[in-house]
Amino acid sequence: MLKVFLADDETIIREMLRDNMPWEQEGFIVVGEAPDGELALPMIRKLRPDVLITDIKMPFMDGLALAKLAVKEFPDMKIVIISGYEEFDYARQAIAIGVTEYLLKPVTRAKLIEVLRELQGKIGSEREQQDYLEKFRREAQEYEQFARRKFFEQLVSGELSVQQVYEEAEKLGLDIHAPCYNIVLFSVQPVRSNSYSEPLEQAQGEVMQFFLRYPDYLLFRWNLQTCAVLVKGDTEKIHPLTERCLEVISQGYGKAGDGIGWHATAGVPVSRLSNLPETFLELQRIWAYRHIAPQLHILNAENTRIFLPSRQDEGLDTVDVSKVDPSVIRNALQSASFEEIPKFAEEYLGSVREGLHSRMFFQYLLLSIRFTAASFAQATGNAPEDFLKQIDQMAPPETGYTYDAMLEYLKDVLTETILLRDNASKTQNRSLVHKAVAYIDENFTSESLSLNEVSRAINVSANYFSAIFSQEMGSTFIEYVTRKRMELARQLLLTTDKRSGEIAFAVGYKDPHYFSFLFRKTQGCTPRDFRNGGKK
Numbered sequence: 318m319l320k321v322f323l324a325d326d327e328t329i330i331r332e333m334l335r336d337n338m339p340w341e342q343e344g345f346i347v348v349g350e351a352p353d354g355e356l357a358l359p360m361i362r363k364l365r366p367d368v369l370i371t372d373i374k375m376p377f378m379d380g381l382a383l384a385k386l387a388v389k390e391f392p393d394m395k396i397v398i399i400s401g402y403e404e405f406d407y408a409r410q411a412i413a414i415g416v417t418e419y420l421l422k423p424v425t426r427a428k429l430i431e432v433l434r435e436l437q438g439k440i441g442s443e444r445e446q447q448d449y450l451e452k453f454r455r456e457a458q459e460y461e462q463f464a465r466r467k468f469f470e471q472l473v474s475g476e477l478s479v480q481q482v483y484e485e486a487e488k489l490g491l492d493i494h495a496p497c498y499n500i501v502l503f504s505v506q507p508v509r510s511n512s513y514s515e516p517l518e519q520a521q522g523e524v525m526q527f528f529l530r531y532p533d534y535l536l537f538r539w540n541l542q543t544c545a546v547l548v549k550g551d552t553e554k555i556h557p558l559t560e561r562c563l564e565v566i567s568q569g570y571g572k573a574g575d576g577i578g579w580h581a582t583a584g585v586p587v588s589r590l591s592n593l594p595e596t597f598l599e600l601q602r603i604w605a606y607r608h609i610a611p612q613l614h615i616l617n618a619e620n621t622r623i624f625l626p627s628r629q630d631e632g633l634d635t636v637d638v639s640k641v642d643p644s645v646i647r648n649a650l651q652s653a654s655f656e657e658i659p660k661f662a663e664e665y666l667g668s669v670r671e672g673l674h675s676r677m678f679f680q681y682l683l684l685s686i687r688f689t690a691a692s693f694a695q696a697t698g699n700a701p702e703d704f705l706k707q708i709d710q711m712a713p714p715e716t717g718y719t720y721d722a723m724l725e726y727l728k729d730v731l732t733e734t735i736l737l738r739d740n741a742s743k744t745q746n747r748s749l750v751h752k753a754v755a756y757i758d759e760n761f762t763s764e765s766l767s768l769n770e771v772s773r774a775i776n777v778s779a780n781y782f783s784a785i786f787s788q789e790m791g792s793t794f795i796e797y798v799t800r801k802r803m804e805l806a807r808q809l810l811l812t813t814d815k816r817s818g819e820i821a822f823a824v825g826y827k828d829p830h831y832f833s834f835l836f837r838k839t840q841g842c843t844p845r846d847f848r849n850g851g852k853k
Contacts (some may be wrong), residue, residue: 354378
């Protein structure tokens with residue numbers, strides 16, 4: 318039912334409108350009434366009617382003033398003004414304000430029913446278009462777009478001035494205006510591989526939809542494994558919003574099972590966009606601990622403090638052996654990005670810094686890093702002998718038994734090994750994307766085709782597939798599928814006499830109206846106009 322509000326200072330007219338119209342029969346319900354605009358406005362704000370029917374002449378606030386305020390606050394509301402004045406100036410003002418209908422008294426029952434039916438059609442059409450636009454936005458998964466990813470990198474690196482940040486955000490259609498901000502990082506993947514997992518995909522869908530649903534959160538992809546959420550809101554709400562964000566991640570991925578490895582961390586709220594690079598720098602330091610302490614799912618300054626070195630004692634006897642476990646390096650080599658290497662290396666060595674005063678421990682750590690990296694490199698298909706020769710050239714000289722020397726060595730080894738890993742991954746990813754494209758090209762006309770279906774077909778997680786597909790193809794999965802469908806639709810429009818609805822089904826859309834919306838959105842004209850233009 319569409320909601321109607323009546324505003325007229327004549328009680329008899331209001332009662333006649335309220336009681337003598339077949340509102341429910343026509344799909345409407347009267348939710349409120351008022352004798353003047355001043356009383357009507359707060360009621361309208363509370364009830365949010367779809368249609369406002371108002372007299373033009375009322376005490377305290379007339380119909381034109383009420384209509385002007387209502388349109389400004391509720392641009393989708395339809396307004397019908399009933400007037401006893403034929404002067405053109407009134408009609409002109411009403412048109413300028415955005416009034417939908419201007420009716421002269423006396424208004425017959427039949428005329429008002431005709432107007433209501435027209436309004437019902439307009440409202441239905443507009444809402445359908447809004448629904449289609451929202452569906453299109455959801456399917457497009459805008460957080461995957463390269464422009465958004467680049468914008469996030471520039472935002473947290475301090476590369477842009479505040480004015481440039483707002484300008485770039487406006488270009489991308491992102492609302493970043495808020496009194497306070499925070500950043501949350503999270504990553505998730507199967508423990509053993511990036512293979513497809515039904516529980517993970519279900520959890521992934523729920524978590525992503527949550528962030529896409531609420532404007533307090535802007536979702537970005539930081540790298541293949543990690544997503545970032547820009548949390549924005551009032552100062553008193555930023556902490557609850559951040560906690561809610563972590564809670565959704567924890568609940569969503571926590572129920573996916575023990576075979577899922579996930580981590581999340583939140584920064585410190587700031588009141589200025591220009592302070593985000595500073596909070597992100599500290600966030601990266603804490604984020605590095607997911608490699609050092611993989612058992613911690615929610616990382617924060619408190620639970621990572623136990624890994625800081627003790628300054629009270631010096632010497633080898635103060636070193637916690639668990640902190641130099643080779644698996645810590647392996648974890649980092651498995652999933653760390655190039656951007657994370659400096660912070661990880663600093664935090665890893667910082668936890669054993671005092672032990673580096675011992676030459677024996679220094680040599681032990683040097684060999685541990687060396688052989689762990691060589692073993693990992695071999696697992697990626699590289700000859701360990703060649704790799705060892707390469708990293709041995711990076712080793713500190715015998716006189717360089719210092720923290721700084723070990724730090725540079727660790728950074729160099731991690732960089733070289735991750736480079737080998739990523740080169741191997743690129744080859745594998747190209748092969749996966751090639752298989753995916755072949756599957757899509759064969760099945761794109763199926764209305765059930767989805768990201769999950771293709772991920773399952775090539776046996777990788779949907780999140781990982783989405784990232785590598787957009788990286789390799791330069792477009793998202795949905796953009797590619799839509800482009801394939803539109804190419805076929807254009808061909809069918811020009812070479813067959815099939816109706817638009819038949820073509821919609823033929824290219825993979827069960828809703829002909831949504832197909833027409835998408836065609837107009839992506840091709841710049843309606844299917845009919847395209848066909849007529851092509852024939853001409």
